[in-house]
Amino acid sequence: MTSTRPLRADASRNRQSLLAAAADEFAERGLNASVADIARRAGVGKGTVFRHFPTKDDLLAAIVLDRIDALNAVGERLLDAADPGAALSEFLTVAAEQRQQRDLSFLQEAGELNAEVTRVRAQLFQTVHRLVDRAREHGAVRADITGADVILLMCAPNYVTSYVPDASPDLWQRYLAIIFDGLRPEGAHPLPHPPPMSLDATHTPD
Amino acid sequence: MTSTRPLRADASRNRQSLLAAAADEFAERGLNASVADIARRAGVGKGTVFRHFPTKDDLLAAIVLDRIDALNAVGERLLDAADPGAALSEFLTVAAEQRQQRDLSFLQEAGELNAEVTRVRAQLFQTVHRLVDRAREHGAVRADITGADVILLMCAPNYVTSYVPDASPDLWQRYLAIIFDGLRPEGAHPLPHPPPMSLDATHTPD
DNA sequence: CAATAAGCGGACCGGGCGGTCAACTTGCTA
DNA sequence: TAGCAAGTTGACCGCCCGGTCCGCTTATTG
Numbered sequence: 001m002t003s004t005r006p007l008r009a010d011a012s013r014n015r016q017s018l019l020a021a022a023a024d025e026f027a028e029r030g031l032n033a034s035v036a037d038i039a040r041r042a043g044v045g046k047g048t049v050f051r052h053f054p055t056k057d058d059l060l061a062a063i064v065l066d067r068i069d070a071l072n073a074v075g076e077r078l079l080d081a082a083d084p085g086a087a088l089s090e091f092l093t094v095a096a097e098q099r100q101q102r103d104l105s106f107l108q109e110a111g112e113l114n115a116e117v118t119r120v121r122a123q124l125f126q127t128v129h130r131l132v133d134r135a136r137e138h139g140a141v142r143a144d145i146t147g148a149d150v151i152l153l154m155c156a157p158n159y160v161t162s163y164v165p166d167a168s169p170d171l172w173q174r175y176l177a178i179i180f181d182g183l184r185p186e187g188a189h190p191l192p193h194p195p196p197m198s199l200d201a202t203h204t205p206d
Numbered sequence: 207m208t209s210t211r212p213l214r215a216d217a218s219r220n221r222q223s224l225l226a227a228a229a230d231e232f233a234e235r236g237l238n239a240s241v242a243d244i245a246r247r248a249g250v251g252k253g254t255v256f257r258h259f260p261t262k263d264d265l266l267a268a269i270v271l272d273r274i275d276a277l278n279a280v281g282e283r284l285l286d287a288a289d290p291g292a293a294l295s296e297f298l299t300v301a302a303e304q305r306q307q308r309d310l311s312f313l314q315e316a317g318e319l320n321a322e323v324t325r326v327r328a329q330l331f332q333t334v335h336r337l338v339d340r341a342r343e344h345g346a347v348r349a350d351i352t353g354a355d356v357i358l359l360m361c362a363p364n365y366v367t368s369y370v371p372d373a374s375p376d377l378w379q380r381y382l383a384i385i386f387d388g389l390r391p392e393g394a395h396p397l398p399h400p401p402p403m404s405l406d407a408t409h410t411p412d
Numbered sequence: 413c414a415a416t417a418a419g420c421g422g423a424c425c426g427g428g429c430g431g432t433c434a435a436c437t438t439g440c441t442a
Numbered sequence: 443t444a445g446c447a448a449g450t451t452g453a454c455c456g457c458c459c460g461g462t463c464c465g466c467t468t469a470t471t472g
Contacts, residue, residue, distance in 0.1 A: 008439055011449060035430065045451040050431065145384075152366045153381065159365050160358045164402045174399035175359065178351075181395055182388030189387055193380035196370045214469055217419060240459060251421035256461065413472105420467070429458085437450070442443100 015052050017042040023063050027102040035059075061113035067104060068120050071095055075127035085140025088131050089180060092154060096172045099158045125151055142188040146195040153179055221258050223248040229269050233308040241265075267319040273310060274326050277301055281333035291346025294337050295386060298360060302378045305364045331357055348394040352401040359385055 007015070021042035025033040035056055039046045053059035074094050081087035129147030136143060157175040161167050213221070227248035231239040241262055245252045259265035280300050287293035335353030342349060362385060363378040370377060 005448090008448060010439070014449085034428075036428090046430095047432085047451050048449080051449070054431090056430065149380075149384070152369060153384070156362045156366055160362055161402075163358060167402055168399065170399055171402060174355075174397050174401065177395065177397050177399075178355070178359070178388040179385060180388070181393065182384040182386070184393055184395075186393030187387065187390055188393075189383065189390075191380050191383050193374065193376055193383075195380065196367075196373055196377060211418090214418060216469070220419085241461085242459075245421095252461090253421050253463085254419080257419070260461090262460065415472095416470090418467105418469080421463105421465095423463095425460105425462075427459090430456100432455075433451105433453095435451090437448105438446105439448080440446090442445095 011052075014042070014044050014048055018044065018049060018052055018059070019063060019066070022059050023102055023104075026060065026063065027104060031060075057113055061117050064104065064113060065117055065120060067098070068117070068124050071098060072120070072124040072127055075124065075131060079127070079130055079134070083140075084131070084134035084138040088135040088140065088150070091128075091131055092150075092176060092180070093173075095154055096157050096176055099155065100169060100172055103158060103162065128154075139185060141183045142185045144188075144191050144195075145183055148196050150183070152196075153183075217258075220248070220250050220254055224250065224255060224258055224265070225269060225272070228265050229308055229310075232266065232269065233310060237266075263319055267323050270310065270319060270323055271326060273304070274323070274330050277304060278326070278330045278333055281330065281337060285333070285336055285340070289346075290337070290340035290344040294341040294346065294356070297334075297337055298356075298382060298386070299379075301360055302363050302382055305361065306375060306378055309364060309368065334360075345391060347389045348391045350394075350397050350401075351389055354402050356389070358402075359389075 018038070022033075022038045025038045025041055029037075035049050036046050038059075039049045042049075049059065053062060071094070075091050078087040078091050081090075125147070128151050132141065132145065132147040132150050135141045136145065156179060157172040160175050161171045164171060224244070228239075228244045231244045231247055235243075241255050242252050244265075245255045248255075255265065259268060277300070281297050284293040284297050287296075331353070334357050338347065338351065338353040338356050341347045342351065363381040366381050367373050367377040
């Protein structure tokens with residue numbers, strides 16, 4: 001299947017420009033970024049976009065896939081770190097930094113994009129679960145916190161700062177710190193509601 | 207000015223249906239809800255929508271205005287509460303409940319809508335500032351937290367739970383509790399970044 | 413009840429969008 | 443270097459959306 005004959009030189013160049021241009025355009029204008037603008041920004045014709053990505057959603061999926069993969073790599077590396085608490089903290093920091101330079105938060109709004117995306121996303125969730133489990137066992141986060149909690153809270157710092165008009169690009173650090181303090185065992189109050197189940201099996205019939 | 211001759215009976219009825227229908231439609235489909243759909247839902251013609259609200263944005267502004275006013279009323283009432291910490295907590299609870307039943311979070315994305323909205327929003331921000339100041343003086347929240355911090359974090363619980371597919375409608379309580387724990391003095395770690403300036407003078411030249 | 417202005421509705425317009433296609437250009441290979 | 447498949451392009455299509463407009467309906471009022 002998918003007997004991938006290697007891409008022609010100019011074609012693969014165009015594909016790269018396209019991905020870069022699309023990532024920028026989406027980051028600046030959200031889901032409403034138009035395919036025509038992306039094409040212009042990449043310096044190609046609109047038809048070329050659709051040759052590489054049959055649908056606007058497929059283009060989005062390709063970008064998201066890269067992003068998730070990169071973050072997952074970081075997470076897996078941190079699984080071997082000496083201090084599990086610091087590891088979790090660094091993971092969240094890297095995640096926030098990544099989102100800061102190019103905000104693709106709306107990606108979540110885009111519902112399910114692609115089987116590949118769901119797969120790789122489930123992988124990332126697994127990694128986070130492991131990071132959190134280790135941190136919990138080590139006493140770095142409170143006992144009643146789950147991986148799902150961290151997955152959900154992960155994006156909050158960027159979300160929150162996105163409403164500050166001329167925010168310092170590092171403002172997210174402040175809110176990550178506050179939220180992380182909320183995850184710590186010291187001074188924790190009992191939680192009024194159980195955590196959601198694991199987020200993996202979620203979305204899309206198949 | 208605006209010598210408002212009283213609205214005709216049917217007209218004011220339509221205006222109400224319109225506001226309700228629009229609030230629902232916006233909550234379900236976000237900013238992309240179409241005026242035609244709103245009109246259909248309200249049982250009126252599209253032209254009627256534009257008679258009452260010259261622009262789609264004006265309609266949105268009217269809804270947002272109601273919402274903010276209601277929340278502000280709650281906040282002001284809580285300024286006299288005996289326990290400032292509990293008052294702040296309750297304010298955040300009411301705010302989250304309000305957003306839970308009809309999520310108008312995107313309202314923020316809508317940038318500035320209206321001079322009236324900015325005015326009333328600034329009022330709400332003032333109220334929050336006062337609530338936070340009282341709570342801080344009372345030792346219910348840590349010393350390095352400002353009103354702006356709380357305003358920004360206020361919406362996070364709803365935001366966060368919106369990504370859980372079949373979430374319990376009360377799941378936000380869990381994340382509000384976690385974040386609130388992060389705001390408490392006990393076990394607080396120093397914050398790596400100063401707070402943003404007050405959010406009031408923000409947006410729109412005038 | 414008649415006169416009138418306020419309100420209503422939906423066909424219509426212009427614009428922007430995602431996606432298609434057929435004519436054209438270009439990198440690869442023998 | 444010749445031939446061709448792979449790749450490119452922008453005009454074009456159908457659709458949907460916000461907003462306009464004008465002929466019609468109806469609440470109000472004396």
